[in-house]
Amino acid sequence: MVNYIDNKKFELLIQEYIIAPDSAKDELFMMFDTLIENIIDGFGFRVDKDEAKQECFLLILKTLKNFNKENGAAFNYFTTIILNNLRLLYTKNKRYLEKIESYKVNVLGIFPAHSPSSF
Numbered sequence: 001m002v003n004y005i006d007n008k009k010f011e012l013l014i015q016e017y018i019i020a021p022d023s024a025k026d027e028l029f030m031m032f033d034t035l036i037e038n039i040i041d042g043f044g045f046r047v048d049k050d051e052a053k054q055e056c057f058l059l060i061l062k063t064l065k066n067f068n069k070e071n072g073a074a075f076n077y078f079t080t081i082i083l084n085n086l087r088l089l090y091t092k093n094k095r096y097l098e099k100i101e102s103y104k105v106n107v108l109g110i111f112p113a114h115s116p117s118s119f
Contacts, residue, residue: 003038005031011074014067032060035075036082045086052089056082 010031016024036056040049059081067077104110 003034005035005075007073007075011069014064014074015069018065018067029057032057032078035078039079039082039086043083043086045090047086047089047093052086055089056085059085 010028013024013028013031017028033053036053037049039045040047040052045052060078063078063081067074071077101112105112
């Protein structure tokens with residue numbers, strides 16, 4: 001798997017995809033997969049990787065037609081979209097886990113185990 005994304009090729013594939021989706025779909029989606037994977041790993045997001053990738057791909061498909069290279073590079077545009085989406089997923093997951101923990105403590109009376117180093 002290639003870890004580098006050539007922005008010029010990326011932008012060409014996006015333009016091709018917008019005009020004829022089947023023509024550049026596989027190569028473009030491999031580039032998006034690489035970008036998403038690099039961002040998840042590079043920023044250390046603690047999320048379910050497969051679920052996060054799927055969410056990011058859905059968002060990319062919704063926003064792909066809005067890309068205009070006159071407003072900036074494709075790499076920057078989609079990196080921002082992916083990062084914002086991953087931050088949102090991370091925050092939702094964190095809140096969910098906090099609510100579960102709160103429910104365990106307040107309703108079930110189950111307190112989290114303390115590690116010896118926490119005393």
